Structures are given as C-alpha cells and as structure tokens.
Amino acid sequence: MDAQLKxxxxxxxxxxxIVQKWAKEDPALKDWVTEMDKHIWKxxxxxxxxxxxxxxxxxxxxxxxxAVRAQAAGxxxxxxxxxxxxxALRVTFLLAGMPAxxxxxxxxxDFMKK
Amino acid sequence: MDAQLKxxxxxxxxxxxIVQKWAKEDPALKDWVTEMDKHIWKxxxxxxxxxxxxxxxxxxxxxxxxAVRAQAAGxxxxxxxxxxxxxALRVTFLLAGMPAxxxxxxxxxDFMKK
Amino acid sequence: MDAQLKxxxxxxxxxxxIVQKWAKEDPALKDWVTEMDKHIWKxxxxxxxxxxxxxxxxxxxxxxxxAVRAQAAGxxxxxxxxxxxxxALRVTFLLAGMPAxxxxxxxxxDFMKK
Amino acid sequence: MDAQLKxxxxxxxxxxxIVQKWAKEDPALKDWVTEMDKHIWKxxxxxxxxxxxxxxxxxxxxxxxxAVRAQAAGxxxxxxxxxxxxxALRVTFLLAGMPAxxxxxxxxxDFMKK
Amino acid sequence: MDAQLKxxxxxxxxxxxIVQKWAKEDPALKDWVTEMDKHIWKxxxxxxxxxxxxxxxxxxxxxxxxAVRAQAAGxxxxxxxxxxxxxALRVTFLLAGMPAxxxxxxxxxDFMKK
Amino acid sequence: MDAQLKxxxxxxxxxxxIVQKWAKEDPALKDWVTEMDKHIWKxxxxxxxxxxxxxxxxxxxxxxxxAVRAQAAGxxxxxxxxxxxxxALRVTFLLAGMPAxxxxxxxxxDFMKK
Numbered sequence: 001m002d003a004q005l006k007x008x009x010x011x012x013x014x015x016x017x018i019v020q021k022w023a024k025e026d027p028a029l030k031d032w033v034t035e036m037d038k039h040i041w042k043x044x045x046x047x048x049x050x051x052x053x054x055x056x057x058x059x060x061x062x063x064x065x066x067a068v069r070a071q072a073a074g075x076x077x078x079x080x081x082x083x084x085x086x087x088a089l090r091v092t093f094l095l096a097g098m099p100a101x102x103x104x105x106x107x108x109x110d111f112m113k114k
Numbered sequence: 115m116d117a118q119l120k121x122x123x124x125x126x127x128x129x130x131x132i133v134q135k136w137a138k139e140d141p142a143l144k145d146w147v148t149e150m151d152k153h154i155w156k157x158x159x160x161x162x163x164x165x166x167x168x169x170x171x172x173x174x175x176x177x178x179x180x181a182v183r184a185q186a187a188g189x190x191x192x193x194x195x196x197x198x199x200x201x202a203l204r205v206t207f208l209l210a211g212m213p214a215x216x217x218x219x220x221x222x223x224d225f226m227k228k
Numbered sequence: 229m230d231a232q233l234k235x236x237x238x239x240x241x242x243x244x245x246i247v248q249k250w251a252k253e254d255p256a257l258k259d260w261v262t263e264m265d266k267h268i269w270k271x272x273x274x275x276x277x278x279x280x281x282x283x284x285x286x287x288x289x290x291x292x293x294x295a296v297r298a299q300a301a302g303x304x305x306x307x308x309x310x311x312x313x314x315x316a317l318r319v320t321f322l323l324a325g326m327p328a329x330x331x332x333x334x335x336x337x338d339f340m341k342k
Numbered sequence: 343m344d345a346q347l348k349x350x351x352x353x354x355x356x357x358x359x360i361v362q363k364w365a366k367e368d369p370a371l372k373d374w375v376t377e378m379d380k381h382i383w384k385x386x387x388x389x390x391x392x393x394x395x396x397x398x399x400x401x402x403x404x405x406x407x408x409a410v411r412a413q414a415a416g417x418x419x420x421x422x423x424x425x426x427x428x429x430a431l432r433v434t435f436l437l438a439g440m441p442a443x444x445x446x447x448x449x450x451x452d453f454m455k456k
Numbered sequence: 457m458d459a460q461l462k463x464x465x466x467x468x469x470x471x472x473x474i475v476q477k478w479a480k481e482d483p484a485l486k487d488w489v490t491e492m493d494k495h496i497w498k499x500x501x502x503x504x505x506x507x508x509x510x511x512x513x514x515x516x517x518x519x520x521x522x523a524v525r526a527q528a529a530g531x532x533x534x535x536x537x538x539x540x541x542x543x544a545l546r547v548t549f550l551l552a553g554m555p556a557x558x559x560x561x562x563x564x565x566d567f568m569k570k
Numbered sequence: 571m572d573a574q575l576k577x578x579x580x581x582x583x584x585x586x587x588i589v590q591k592w593a594k595e596d597p598a599l600k601d602w603v604t605e606m607d608k609h610i611w612k613x614x615x616x617x618x619x620x621x622x623x624x625x626x627x628x629x630x631x632x633x634x635x636x637a638v639r640a641q642a643a644g645x646x647x648x649x650x651x652x653x654x655x656x657x658a659l660r661v662t663f664l665l666a667g668m669p670a671x672x673x674x675x676x677x678x679x680d681f682m683k684k
Contacts, residue, residue: 016554016558017558018554018557018558018561021561028609029546029606029609029610032602032603032605032606032609033602033606035598035602036599036602036603036606037208039598039599039602040204040205040207040208040599041205044201045195045197045198045201046167046198046201046202050164050202051201051202051205053160053168054167054168054171054202054205054206055205055208055209057168057171057172058171058172058175058205058206058209058210059209059555061172061175061176062175062176062209062210062519062555063404063405063406063407063408063519064209064519064555064559065407065519065521066519066555066558066559066562067209067553067554067555067558070555071209081159083159084159084160087158087159087160087165088160088164088165088168090154090371091154091155091165091168091169091172092168092172093154093325094151094154094169094325094326095169095172095173095176095178095181095185095325095326095327096172096176096324096325096327097321097322097323097324097325097328097409098322098323098358098360098409099323099324099401099404099406099408099409099412100325101360102358102359102360102408102409103406103408105360105363106408130326130330131330132326132329132330132333135333142377142381143318143378143381143382146374146375146377146378146381147374147378149370149374150371150374150375150378153370153371153374154371173327176291176327177291177632177633177634177635177636178291178327178331179291179293179635180291180327180330180331180334181325181326181327181330184327204599207553208553208554209553209554209555210552210553210555211549211550211551211552211553211556211637212550212551212586212588212637213551213552213629213632213634213636213637213640214553215588216586216587216588216636216637217634217636219588219591220636244668244672245672246668246671246672246675249675256491256495257492257495257496260488260489260491260492260495261488261492263484263488264485264488264489264492265436267484267485267488268432268433268435268436268485269433272429273423273425273426273429274395274426274429274430278392278430279429279430279433281388281396282395282396282399282430282433282434283433283436283437285396285399285400286399286400286403286433286434286437286438287437287669289400289403289404290403290404290437290438290633290669291633292437292633292669292673293633293635294633294669294672294673294676295437295667295668295669295672298669299437309387311387312387312388315386315387315388315393316388316392316393316396318382319382319383319393319396319397319400320396320400321382322379322382322397323397323400323401323404323406323409323413324400324404405518405519405520405521405522407521432485435667436667436668437667437668437669438666438667438669439523439663439664439665439666439667439670440472440474440523440664440665441515441518441520441522441523441526441665441666442667443474444472444473444474444522444523445520445522447474447477448522493664496660496661496663496664497661500657501651501653501654501657502623502654502657502658506620506658507657507658507661509616509624510623510624510627510658510661510662511661511664511665513624513627513628514627514628514631514661514662514665514666515665517628517631517632518631518632518665518666520665523665527665537615539615540615540616543614543615543616543621544616544620544621544624546610547610547611547621547624547625547628548624548628549610550607550610550611550625551625551628551629551632551634551637551641552628552632
C-alpha cells in the first residue's frame with residue numbers, strides 16, 4: 001500500500017479494495033479519488049467519527065450489504081462509539097423502515113465492539 | 115395541534131403532516147408513533163441536530179424529494195449549522211453519487227440559511 | 229386507442245402513456261406488453277383491486293412519483309376502497325419508513341375518493 | 343419472549359430479531375414499536391394474510407434480502423397461499439422489473455410450501 | 457429447454473431461471489416474456505453486447521446482487537470485453553457512488569475473463 | 571466558468587450546477603472532481619455518447635428526477651441519437667420495471683430531439 005493510501009486509511013479506517021485495484025490499473029484515477037476521499041473524510045466541521053456514523057446510516061438505508069459492512073468496519077477502526085452508532089441507526093429506522101435498521105444493526109453487531 | 119404534537123415539534127423541528135392526519139383518524143396509532151418519534155429524535159448520545167443531519171443525508175441518498183425537503187426544513191428550525199450540514203452531504207456524495215448530493219444540496223439551499 | 233388497449237384499460241384502470249406510444253412506434257412490442265399486462269392484472273387468485281393496492285404500495289416504497297400517482301389513479305378507476313388502500317400503505321410504512329407512506333398517502337389523497 | 347411479543351408473533355407470523363433485542367435494551371421503545379406493529383398487522387379492512395403478501399412484494403421491490411426472507415417466513419407461518427403470493431409478485435415484476443420478482447420468488451420458494 | 461428459450465439464450469447469454477419456471481407453470485406468460493425479451497435484447501441500434509453492459513450498470517446501481525451477477529454471467533457468454541465493461545461501471549460510480557461500482561466490479565471479476 | 575469547467579462541458583455536455591458551486595466554495599474539491607469527471611466521461615473504450623446513454627439508464631432505474639433530466643440534456647448536447655437512447659431504456663424497462671422506463675422516456679422526450 002503506497003503512502004497516499006496509508007494516509008487515507010488513517011482518515012477513513014479502511015481503504016476500499018477498489019481504490020487499491022485502481023492504484024495498479026489507473027494511478028491517475030486513484031490519485032483524484034484518494035485526494036477527494038481524504039478531503040471529505042478528514043476532521044472538519046464534523047469529526048471523522050460522525051462522518052462514519054452518517055456513512056453507515058446511508059449504506060443501511062440503501063440496503064447495501066457491501067457498503068454497510070465496510071463502513072461498519074471502518075467505524076470500528078476509528079473508534080466510533082457503539083451506542084452513538086446504534087442511536088443514529090434509529091433515525092434510519094424512521095426514514096427507511098425496520099429492514100434498513102436491520103441492515104445497519106447486523107453490520108455493527110458483526111464489526112463493532114459494544 | 116395537541117400538546118403531544120407540540121412537544122414533538124420541539125424535538126424534531128417540524129411535525130409531519132401524516133402524523134397530524136393520524137391524530138384525527140387513528141389517535142392510538144398517532145400516540146405510539148409520536149412517542150416513538152419523540153424518543154428517537156430527542157437529545158441522547160447524539161444531539162437532535164446531529165440526528166437531523168443524518169436524516170437529511172439518508173433522505174438524499176434515497177432520492178426522496180418529500181423527505182429531504184421536510185428534514186431540511188426541520189433542520190433549519192432546530193438551528194442546524196449550514197456548513198456542518200453541507201459537509202455531511204459530501205459523505206452522501208461518496209456513498210450514493212453526485213445526484214444524491216444534489217437532492218440534499220437543493221433542499222438545504224431552499225430551506226436553510228447560510 | 230385500439231381494442232386491445234381498451235380491454236387493458238378495463239383490467240388496470242388506466243393504460244400507461246408509454247404503451248400508447250409503443251402502439252405507434254413498435255406494435256409488436258406493444259402487443260407482447262399488452263397481453264402480458266392483461267394477463268397479470270386480471271382477476272385471478274387475487275382480485276384486480278387487490279393487485280392495484282399492491283402496486284400503489286410498491287410504487288410508494290420505491291419513492292416513484294410517476295408510478296404511485298398512475299397506480300392511485302388506476303385504483304380509483306377500478307373502485308378500490310380508500311380505507312383498504314390506506315391500511316395497506318401502513319405496511320409500506322413499516323417496511324420502508326414514514327416517507328414511503330407519505331408518497332402513497334399523498335397520491336391516494338389526490339387521486340382517490342374517501 | 344414476553345407476552346406482548348408472543349401476541350405479536352400471532353399477528354405477524356415471526357417477530358423480528360431486532361424487536362427482541364430492543365426488549366432488553368430499551369423496553370419503552372420495544373413497547374411502542376410492538377403496539378404499533380400489532381395494530382398495523384392485525385386483521386382489519388385487509389386480512390393479516392393480505393398484508394403479509396404486500397410486505398413480501400414491497401421487500402422484493404426494494405431488493406431487500408433480509409426483509410424478503412423474513413416476510414416470506416412470516417407469510418408461511420400465517421398460512422398465506424403460495425399461489426396468491428406468486429401472483430402478487432407478478433405485480434412487482436411489472437413495477438420493479440424481473441430481478442425484483444426474482445428476489446421475491448427465491449424467498450417464497452425457500453420459505454413457503456407449494 | 458424449449459426452442460424458444462434456446463433462441464433467447466443466444467440473444468442474452470443466459471436465460472433467467474424464472475423464465476424456465478414459467479415455461480412449466482404458465483406457458484402463455486413465458487411466451488410473451490420470452491418474445492419481449494428476445495425483441496429487446498437482440499442486435500438493433502445498439503449491439504447485444506452494449507445492451508448487456510447497460511444491464512450490468514443498472515443492476516449495480518440498484519445494488520441488486522442477483523441481477524448484477526446474472527447479467528455479468530450473460531455478458532461473459534456474449535463475449536463482452538472486460539475493459540469496456542469496467543469503463544462503463546465508472547459511469548455508475550459517478551451516478552450512484554463507489555458502493556454501486558463495487559457491486560458491479562465484484563460481479564464482473566467473478567464472472568468475466570480479463 | 572473557468573477553463574477546466576469549459577473543457578468538462580465539452581466532454582459531458584453539461585456541467586452540473588454543484589460543480590460550479592464547488593468552484594467558488596472549495597476549489598480543491600472542484601479540481602479533483604472535475605479531473606475525475608473528465609477522465610471518466612472522455613472517449614475511451616466506449617465513446618462519450620455511449621457513456622451518456624448508460625448514465626440516462628442508470629438515473630432512470632434509480633427514479634432520480636434530477637439526474638435523469640440532467641443526463642438527458644447532456645446527451646442532447648453531445649448529439650446522442652434518440653433511437654439508440656430509447657432502445658437502451660428498454661433494457662432499463664426489463665431490469666427495473668415500466669416506471670423506470672417512464673422516468674427515462676419522459677426525460678428524453680423533454681430534452682432530446684427525435
């Protein structure tokens with residue numbers, strides 16, 4: 001993993017496999033995506049942890065099995081608090097139904113520590 | 115609007131029209147939904163404002179025109195910071211594409227103050 | 229509107245504009261789609277009315293503004309009972325969140341008689 | 343499982359794991375959700391069986407693997423007729439495409455008796 | 457597999473299991489769907505290969521695990537070029553986010569030859 | 571509009587309003603997104619026109635009213651052939667249902683010349 005990807009890993013908790021593939025196949029694309037990702041995920045008005053909470057909620061609402069697990073793993077690596085995460089998923093429950101909450105809850109129960 | 119709904123309005127910034135209809139049509143259903151809503155939206159591990167930010171992001175990811183506008187209006191009433199909200203939507207951009215960001219950005223530009 | 233489309237109108241309450249366009253542009257495609265549609269929408273194990281209720285619920289869950297209004301109009305033409313339709317949408321509320329119910333409720337309040 | 347959850351099981355065929363978790367973690371939330379669920383799923387203008395058919399169709403349209411299987415299992419427990427269920431899924435096919443039908447058909451073939 | 461289904465297999469690379477079930481359960485429905493499918497998938501203004509590329513992109517955007525794998529397998533059978541397919545998925549990345557690209561990329565890496 | 575955005579306009583037919591806002595608010599983000607967009611939309615294994623066709627199909631499948639109209643307008647500016655576009659949308663019809671086709675067809679009938 002190159003230096004740019006290592007730095008990204010610190011920001012987001014887990015570098016997607018896709019970005020690692022692009023690093024070999026199309027380094028220019030990898031560069032733009034990596035810089036954009038680092039810029040968006042870093043601490044700003046909102047902390048990295050809060051952004052990760054949002055990401056899990058969005059992935060759960062979309063019933064996206066890949067993303068919800070990847071984001072939950074990233075949240076775990078960044079030290080996101082389990083109870084904050086679970087509380088956030090209740091908003092997803094209201095907006096997208098119990099099954100969306102289920103996607104999120106299953107992922108955090110598999111990848112985060114209570 | 116009855117006392118229970120007024121209290122809900124303070125928590126979430128804006129009571130959905132649907133809950134107001136249920137208050138007349140099916141008070142028992144209104145009661146459970148209102149109590150559940152108050153419980154989920156109130157300040158807890160996460161603030162009401164952070165929960166509203168999550169709600170806008172989820173609605174934007176779902177390309178839900180009704181919800182994204184209603185949540186943005188609620189965010190405005192709760193005094194959510196525009197720049198925090200916009201930063202959160204960038205996470206939605208990464209997870210659900212530029213058009214999802216567009217749904218959210220359009221709603222907050224129409225309903226929130228910069 | 230040709231005889232085949234008139235017959236379809238009786239089954240489904242409202243022929244989609246698209247099928248009418250295909251009738252001119254590609255009659256063979258119109259024929260297969262029309263026959264398939266008639267076959268699926270007609271009274272069978274489930275009545276045409278129950279199928280229309282399902283269609284409104286599915287369109288609402290997908291946050292599909294075009295389909296939810298078209299299906300609600302078709303439901304009205306077929307004499308679907310408003311209260312049955314509203315009760316069905318509560319299932320959509322549980323499965324897909326309050327905003328999905330809102331899509332459906334708005335459409336039936338605009339297109340069906342209480 | 344407490345008395346309230348047992349009663350819910352009779353209405354819906356299968357209590358979601360999530361509600362059982364909430365029974366321990368947050369009994370008040372469990373209570374509102376359980377009462378709301380019982381109220382919505384019980385025989386009314388539409389039978390419990392018809393509501394379950396709608397639920398499977400909605401979950402299939404959303405490509406929701408968890409929900410479509412859970413609802414199909416619940417449908418089986420409530421004695422929903424396989425042929426009625428399959429006919430309903432054809433409406434989902436029209437509204438949401440062949441792959442949505444596939445989600446539903448796979449679930450009912452795994453969880454219901456022909 | 458009957459002659460009609462064999463012909464369809466040549467057009468689309470892989471006949472869905474569902475159509476094969478309908479061939480036994482409801483031959484009339486199978487006939488309309490098969491004719492419609494052959495008509496839509498065949499070489500026209502766009503080649504069969506380009507249509508398959510579109511199908512993979514749409515299934516990936518919908519996070520549809522069944523469809524994205526089935527379409528990727530069909531693309532492989534029709535000799536779709538891997539690099540064209542991957543380039544197309546980048547459009548899905550822009551429109552529907554990195555996780556949508558991931559659904560597509562995973563499917564083509566499992567089912568197509570580089 | 572700066573030089574970079576003008577160049578992007580040539581590739582994609584229409585620069586999203588959002589990118590123009592980012593040009594003022596956050597030039598670094600605008601730069602990465604613009605470079606990534608140019609790279610992905612430019613002629614490659616697939617032509618810019620074919621990529622635009624894919625984009626309309628994906629936006630239609632997602633029932634994304636903003637994106638489907640923006641992409642249809644971009645397709646028109648790039649000289650995409652109406653009949654190719656309509657044929658592509660039939661694949662969306664199969665994968666995501668008639669209402670998804672309707673989203674796409676409505677947009678191209680409003681924004682493209684036959």
